[in-house]
Amino acid sequence: MNTFKKHNIKILGDGEKTMLLAHGYGCDQVMWRFLSPAFQDEYRVVLFDHVGAGKSDLSQYSREKYGVLDGYADDVLEIIDAVEGAPVVFVGHSVSSMIGILAANKKPNYFSSLILIGPSPCYINDGEYVGGFTRPDIDGLLQTLDSNHLGWSRSMAPIIMKNEDRPELASELAESFCRTDPSIAKHFARVTFLSDNRADLSRLRVPSLVMQCSDDNIAPQAVGEYVHSQIAGSRYVSLKATGHCPHLSAPAETILSIKEYLERP
């Protein structure tokens, strides 16, 4: 099986060190568009799509393997092998920050550092712990996904695949962004938002940076502080950027924070 095809791996720049950018729930590698150019001089920047997202090989999707985040963590290690990039700077957004932690706990020597953007080890409130959501909230999300995938059908898949070879259809390509098989989208949503990896935080031995936005609906400040408190030796940075995607809404501030950390870890 070709890992490059499976994950639609793209490599930008030719620096000596490798930076692996892992997109979060909902979209694909396109979300790194405003961030990746800033690192291409110094790094070999590796982009990929999780299986089930973007232009990954959907036939590789397995409900069993991807029924837990561990399945995605194994893929990250496989990608690092495929691009021969170890040890990498791993930048993970949202759920991918947790995927990165799971992968780093399996093979710490594959990672030089972890940049965790909006991490949350557990989205559901649990006793003292405030994740920000309740179980019915997640059911509501699944319903919203149902309503918004009405127009999506499998017959779109060939059109999306075709566009890959026809760059002149860039605008149509953009249309495919964030579009994915509804059943996979729902399954990934369930696996993401019902995961609980709090116990894995304290096992992390790789230097890491926790990046917290203001007013993040998905990963509130208390969650970011919790992650920082559980990972010994981690650094915490609070961004002025609001929302859940600072690399999209405030790429300059995000890039600066990452660079500062990488220069003086």
Next chain:
Amino acid sequence: MKDESTNEGRSGPWEESVEELYEFAPCGYVTTSIDGRIIKVNRTLLDWLGYTSDELTAGKRFSDLLSVGGKIFYDTHLNLLLRMQRTVDEIALDLICKSGEAIPALINSRQKRDSNDEPLLNRFTIYNATERRMYERQLLAARDLFQTTLSSIADGVIATDPAGIVSFINPVAAALSGWREETAVGHLIEDVLILVREDTGEKIENPITHALRTEQAVGLENHTVLIAKDGRQIVVDDSASPIRDENGTVTGAVLVFRDVSDRRRTQIALDQARDELIKTASELKRSNEDLSQFAHIASHDLRSPLNTVSTLTELIERKYGDKLGDGNKLLGHIGDANRRMSKLIEDLLLYATAATQGATVVETIDANLQLESAIDNLQAAIADSGAAITHEDLPAVAIDGTSLVQIFQNLIGNAIRYRSAETPRIHITARPMDEAWLFSCRDNGIGIAPSYHAQVFEPFKRLHGAEIPGSGIGLAVCKKIIQRYGGKIWVESFKDEGATFYFTIPARCSTPAA
């Protein structure tokens, strides 16, 4: 506002201010900063939500107006899509009113950018979609019902469009055909489901193609074999129907099929067993007929030289009797042997015919009467031996009368013949047993050692020499007759302790076994 009906001329009702159009448009308008904070809201939306403009523009974000599920969707999809492609249409989200009530809405959005393509603000139009959402939910529920039903049933189901392109395939159909659900969709049915005739292996027209061509349902096709993608051969039963819309136009076809390999295998085994049985039965019948014919021919051919010997012996006696002296005694021996031979031939014929004769029993007969006939036929022997024959009241049984007389006659005759020093006492009884009657014939004769119990029913097997007369065919004939009626005969006895013969005869009429 002015009364529309009285307005005429250039200052008519179409003269509407842009401001009023914005505030009272039949949809909601929201403008937000790039980080999502609400800058401006129109009156229509404020009325729907129950907020004042100040409440919303004092720092609330657009996502604050959404349900929790909607907030997550906004942050993981909508906001990202806007940043990437400026335009996102037809997003279905729930807006939450100040009262807590949810309004299902359909949202279109645009991102305004400056000359450097830097985002400036986001605009949203919001349509109330309460009815539509309900309709969608019903559609989704119907789709789910359809999907789960077709995924749960044990039959394979494939649907196609009018061109025969697969539009749906359920898991059973996918498993049988060896295709993956997602790859089969979009392929021609003739490529996905290859069907051949079981006997010739010749490819047959797919029932879907047939149904589309004729616009008629195709019934069950027997002896069809499905060649799966991986080469497996599966015997299937199938049927296809055209799918019609409400105008009667054919919009596709649906095929339902099932794996009948197991059923087919069982059927083949059954057919083979039946054929073998018929063959064996007809061979048996022919062999019985041959045997009967042989017995007739043999008895005839054996009798004629015997008759010649008999005639010649009589001639010698008449012509030369006075000259032969002791020779007459020898002639007497020849005569005796001749008669014994004649009796043997007669018995052989009797045995051979017992296997094949016996008409269908149409009515039961009174066993008491048959016993009396048998006793009559044995009068001389009974008188000689002084035998005492007793019996219980016997039932009516389903057997040919002559056959039953023959059985009684043989058993009683044997009991007298093989008597002990005592005067023979013979007692006959009958007891019901399942669908039959169990008869017994008990005597106080010399008895039979258990090691000989099986032998006595074999033809021409005699346990005694010439001191006791008999051809050795009697019990063999009884056994043949009783077996013809599906019954059994056996003996319980010890040497010097008398013997009891048991046999069963059906109580009700039925066709005897061939």
